[in-house]
Amino acid sequence: MEDDFGAFMEKFELKLSSTIRSTLPLQGLTFAVKDIFDMEGFVTGFGNPDWARTHAPAKLTSFAVLAILNAGATCLGRTIMDEMAFSVNGKNKHYGTPTNPCVPDRVPGGSSSGSAVAVAAKIVDFSLGTDTGGSIRVPAAYCGIFGFRPSHGIVSTENIIPMAQSFDTVGWFARDIHTLTSIGDVLLQLPLEKNKQPTSILIPRDIFQMCNSSRDQMYQIMNASVEIIYGTQMIDNENLEGYICNKVPNIQKFYNKLQGKEETLQFLKVLEHVSRLLQRIEIKNNHEEWIKTTNPDFGPGIKERVASVLNEDFNDIDICYAIRAELRAALSNLLGENGILAIPTVYGPPPKLDMAASELNNFRARAFSLLPIAGLTGFCQISIPLGMHKNEPVSISLLAKHGSDKFLLNVAQELYATLTEQARTAWNSNQ
DSSP, X not given: OGGGTTOEEEEEEEOOOOTTGGGSTTTTOEEEXXXXXXXXXXXXXXXXHHHHHTSOOOXXXXXXXXXHHXXXXXXXXXXXXXXXXXXXXXXXXXXXXXXXXXXXXXXXXXXXXXXXXXXXXXXXXXXXXXXXXXTTXXXXXHHTSXXXXXOTTTSOOTTBOOSOTTTOEEEEEESSHHHHHHHHHHHXXXXXXXXXXXXXXXXXXXXHHXXXXXXXXXXXXXXXXXXXXXXXXXXXXXXXXXXXXXXXXXXXXXXXXXXXXXXXXXXXXXXXXXXXHHHHHHHXXXXXXXXXXXXXXXXXXXXXXXXHHHHOOOTTHHHHHHHHHHHHHHHHHHHTTXXXXXXXXXXXXXXBTTOOHHHHHHHHHXXXXXXXXXXXXXXXXXXXXXXXXXXXXXXXXXXXXXXXXXXXXXXXXXXXXXXXXXXXXXXXXXO
């Protein structure tokens, strides 16, 4: 339907009756749910009609959906997603591509495309999605809204269709930082950290230069904002590549294998490769039997990736596990107890809907280069919209160590107004 921007699989109204609804934390708010969450009585479709056809209605509702309903919010429907959550583009051959309200001629990002669009189009106040390889962070950035990927394992993924369990997280979208934080208060089973201040904020020069952030001045905006709120002593502009290569010795085993002409920093190329292999072995273990038994109809891009997973040899998987462990330790030590890492959320603006398949694959590879940092470490990450520049959405991300989710949300709240003010100032001065 045109009025819902193509975001929904099905629309309905669902809320839990309560005699004390006025006291509930999310009372009066509406939300939507990605078609990967089990909801009692509904068939969880996983973005593919053959999956829906071969699965019965769910008997239980996932923790996240139930917690949000119990907090007083009203669900307005289930949203479209990329098939098997196996893309960051947001396109779906079977159900259509939700329209990006921010830039209608560009993809909305996936796999939580419908959930992001429902929020960006102001149909709901917030929405639930999942993030394995980037499925909250990418559509949040592409649709110009907030997206939060919590620390791995902090929010239960029980009664959610698994993609790759050691990466899968429940995430959420909102148009404002207050609502985003309110969802965190309900879903994050963590103590309050209201008065904790960051000890350092790493804004790595090489990462921002790789992303050519001079076009939108993200590096300058981030540095200026931290200086205003916390002071220059808080800023660390150390290049990340040298540190990672020194502290993650097994990364060298892939350096020569992955030489190419891409613009991505070499260590990020390795992390993307490691992340992809680790996810794929879990995807294969989870879904190979169903795929071979059902022979489902997959759309372009998904079909090829699924075939590649089934044929992967996984010879280097032990090295991948070693790199993940080393990276977690290295970045945990770098950030310390209360450190923050700032990076661009995505490599660049969202690709156009009519972009050629080969070009889109190259774009996808570059887009993935920044996403494995949180995925491999299990760190929490928030994507913060900075507004529109040159008719394209711009976002920046903050990351904190595992379990520091509420601390990260508080830092984002402290920085947000200054970040957007500095973005406006920088962009207006260059017009």
